[in-house]
């Protein structure tokens with residue numbers, strides 16, 4: 258070796274020591290199929306807008322008044338956690354929780370940040386001025402808590418980034434920063450983006466890439482640490498906003514470090530995904546939210562093992578879904594397969610999976626993911642809301658014969674189960690589901706439109722909404738006028754300053770037996786494509802014709818679908834009020850009035866008219882075949898969805 262070579266080797270060795278990432282090979286990233294539009298580009302219309310307004314007048318807009326101690330805990334500012342911090346009393350019964358009270362230290366950060374995230378998004382999308390004023394104040398207050406070095410979180414200087422057990426370092430940041438990102442994307446307020454970049458820099462400095470262990474947390478329950486893996490939500494979005502690849506490299510590091518450490522929430526660890534004998538075992542919300550870090554790591558690294566793992570993981574999730582799309586999460590999956598009566602789903606799980614499928618669709622273009630978002634949102638999620646009061650079920654099953662605390666009235670040994678009921682808060686269990694029920698609709702709306710590099714606008718998830726964006730430097734607005742999924746008729750009203758050429762792609766649902774429109778179109782990978790010049794005020798009318806579908810769930814029980822909606826026999830219930838948080842904000846339980854259930858008949862003469870499915874089913878009490886009316890799951894409390 259000559260002297261120059263020797264010197265160069267020394268220099269590169271030195272460089273590797275100082276800046277290890279600069280000399281490592283850059284990953285070959287996978288091409289992402291679609292681009293996400295900035296938050297606020299897609300706003301609600303029609304019934305979804307009405308429902309969001311009701312939520313803001315109800316449990317979403319008032320949660321801070323219902324549990325002020327949790328929401329006002331100054332955990333990010335004067336009340337940051339320190340080594341002598343005590344376990345907080347959150348006013349819950351602690352029944353059915355995983356071992357370990359350590360989580361109660363950080364829990365208020367999740368409650369308040371998830372609630373604020375939903376509140377910020379609802380306020381902005383509804384243009385709710387008083388709420389927006391409150392949001393502005395919140396943003397000012399929270400940015401004022403940022404330290405000189407960029408730290409924006411819940412721990413004092415002595416504790417931060419120095420953990421060997423359960424903690425909420427990354428999770429408390431993730432929940433907070435998601436709301437800040439939404440606010441920035443809507444307002445373009447640079448101070449917010451700068452604060453976010455400094456805060457994320459502070460994480461990357463203190464947990465240096467490939468030279469730290471953010472997921473080392475010992476052998477006990479570490480739910481907060483595992484939730485922290487969704488910090489990749491922040492990194493992925495910051496990369497989309499800034500174009501800086503550092504964030505994606507760091508996201509890969511987080512996933513790898515999570516995979517290589519012990520975790521109580523291990524379903525998404527690479528070795529477990531690649532083990533053919535492994536079955537989902539962990540807390541559902543973790544399992545479904547961890548699809549997102551896996552997707553980000555897969556697309557950022559292009560690693561073939563991760564690509565294989567992503568496919569396996571998606572297949573495993575499919576086995577966890579009930580007819581309505583409700584993913585097992587009551588609260589542990591425990592190796593089970595979905596079942597209409599026996600596997601419950603948590604509202605948090607519903608939200609997390611909906612959001613994960615949205616990311617899957619954006620990056621991979623996976624058509625089934627877009628369809629799954631509709632199934633989950635229009636059925637499991639809507640069907641876990643109380644149709645008459647501003648409250649939600651913490652846990653719900655497809656077949657719901659009683660909502661009085663336990664799963665279908667079962668007596669659960671050693672547990673005082675109270676999750677199967679309707680509440681605006683669910684403080685007796687945990688204030689997690691109510692905040693997430695405030696997030697799901699704004700997040701769902703973000704999946705309605707994506708852009709493609711060839712100047713396409715893609716209506717991926719169908720819903721009443723209005724899109725405002727720019728194409729070829731020109732403002733374009735598209736109103737999607739519809740009562741979908743309660744009927745399948747759409748008018749797309751396209752407004753532009755002058756005639757404009759682009760591709761409008763509308764997802765053709767797999768259940769559509771016929772497409773009715775006067776327009777010329779082509780079909781491309783399940784999308785209806787209108788590729789033409791649109792005049793200034795163009796209108797496209799389109800209708801998807803459907804018929805009653807009789808499908809089988811994972812347990813081979815039958816259920817009935819029409820369009821995007823799953824149907825159920827509703828049962829009358831007797832309502833009993835529980836805890837009163839404030840006037841109009843009560844817990845409600847439901848007992849069956851006359852317990853009946855039905856059996857499937859091969860000769861069922863199922864037909865659809867005026868929002869209902871009429872069908873012949875066998876009454877299990879009388880043994881007689883009856884003509885039964887089914888209504889959308891979304892409009893039910895007690896119900897039967899699947900029939901043996």
Ligand SMILES: [Zn+2]
Nearest residue numbers: 603605689690
């Ligand atoms: Zn929850």
